Amino acid sequence: MAQSIRYKRNLEQNGITQEAQEKLLNARVLIMGAGGLGSGVIMNLAALGVGQIKIIDGDIVEESNFNRQIIHKYKNIGRAKVISAKDWVQEYNPDIKVELDKIKINELNYFNIIQGYDIIVDCFDSYEAKYMLNEIALRHKKVLIHGATQGFYGQVTTIIPDKTGCLECVIQKPKNLKEVPLASLSPVVNTISALQAQEVLKVISEIGTPLLNKLLVFDGTTTEFKTLNYSKNTACAACSNLNSF
Ligand SMILES: [Zn+2]
Structure with missing residues (x-):
């Protein structure tokens, strides 16, 4: 009963049926990174009612995070970001199951982390981690919601x-x-993370059209969006030789 009140406003939106809400409540989403993008993604998924999330991050909360990493509280400086993020979720929506791992993923340790999760949200900040995650998601056929920011710019x-x-x-x-x-400012990071959460919503609920073969680019200096179309590159080093999987 409490749950139906919590999600009442979701169900009043065009197209969010009880069935779509059930899909969200039964969904499992893996969030790679609990920094700027991770903060917004985690908060939005908790509000939507995504039933189980897993948060991966190897860092601790530092004072310099607070210009953009809005899920963390000042009292949590020095604690693991994953624990700080879980604290927020439990206070906001105690029905959400949260798994966490304070770890930096690499090619040797990622396998158990991704088990049981079919949607991965890329909230990493380094190129190295992002391209590694792209390859892991391809290899194991996971949906990857990519987001990135730099200064006043972002993309999804x-x-x-x-x-x-x-x-x-x-x-x-x-x-x-x-x-x-x-590093980006809070409004850019939170714009992009909200759009990543919107992509998760569309993929899970099968409502609307996700950004497939489309890169949405945000320019925070003019507050304008552009959509760039792309397609599979048959010579791509990452995805062109995966048919045997
Ligand atoms: Zn490719």
């Missing part, structure tokens, strides 16, 4: 293995993968 796309191009089809791997893009 939804990658479905075998159906769309991948991150590397759209944007070539940078030469210096270790480079971390310029």
